[in-house]
Ligand SMILES: Nc1nc2c(ncn2[C@@H]2O[C@H](COP(=O)(O)OP(=O)(O)O)[C@@H](O)[C@H]2O)c(=O)[nH]1
């Protein structure tokens with residue numbers, strides 16, 4: 001990349017909140033991991049949750065695993081951007097460093113449900129880009145939940161029962177992608193992020209740049 005192009009790519013812009021939602025098992029964690037590996041400019045917003053840690057999950061990386069009492073304290077101290085009850089547990093987005101990061105042009109990835117997405121929209125519509133991931137079929141969704149082998153049969157039944165109501169929120173999202181083939185789905189998710197970064201309204205460095213260009 002030549003120096004001039006590099007300079008243009010660094011024009012200041014506002015950060016964005018990139019939300020991936022889906023029924024459990026449709027592949028949002030898979031897409032999130034791939035995006036975080038492939039894109040240096042986006043960071044994961046690590047949620048706090050009262051749900052127990054799954055095998056392989058790491059505290060502070062996948063979630064901040066907190067007790068009910070700690071979650072209560074965080075709600076009371078207004079430490080959440082948003083929070084919701086999902087599957088008998090509570091999940092919330094700590095707001096401490098996100099607002100600051102956005103102003104500095106950092107992008108954040110959110111793996112949150114439709115309730116959290118609606119709350120973020122209400123608070124900060126212009127910075128939110130939301131993507132809903134659909135499974136190719138409910139049979140395949142169950143197969144994926146079973147192949148992940150991290151939840152009991154009872155928990156999987158519960159997730160399948162909720163899938164229809166979660167899917168009913170698809171039309172509230174900016175983009176919808178079907179996760180049939182992992183790589184094809186990932187290309188689509190990445191293209192959405194790339195295009196959204198180019199939105200004129202996010203590129204706050206454009207005005208001085210064009211002024212100089214035409215001086
Ligand atoms: N509103 C909200 N939802 C969250 C948050 N963190 C995770 N979730 C959602 O909670 C649901 C359950 O997450 P999890 O227990 O990790 O199971 P998963 O669906 O298999 O990823 C998913 O729909 C997540 O998107 C959060 O901070 N806020």
Ligand SMILES: Nc1ncnc2c1ncn2[C@@H]1O[C@H](COP(=O)(O)OP(=O)(O)O)[C@@H](O)[C@H]1O
Nearest residue numbers: 024025026027028029030144148179180181182
């Ligand atoms: N396109 C796909 N084809 C086959 N398996 C997939 C695909 N996408 C994800 N998976 C697998 O399905 C399971 C559920 O995916 P995951 O990303 O954990 O879903 P979610 O975070 O939405 O609950 C995982 O075992 C994952 O490896």
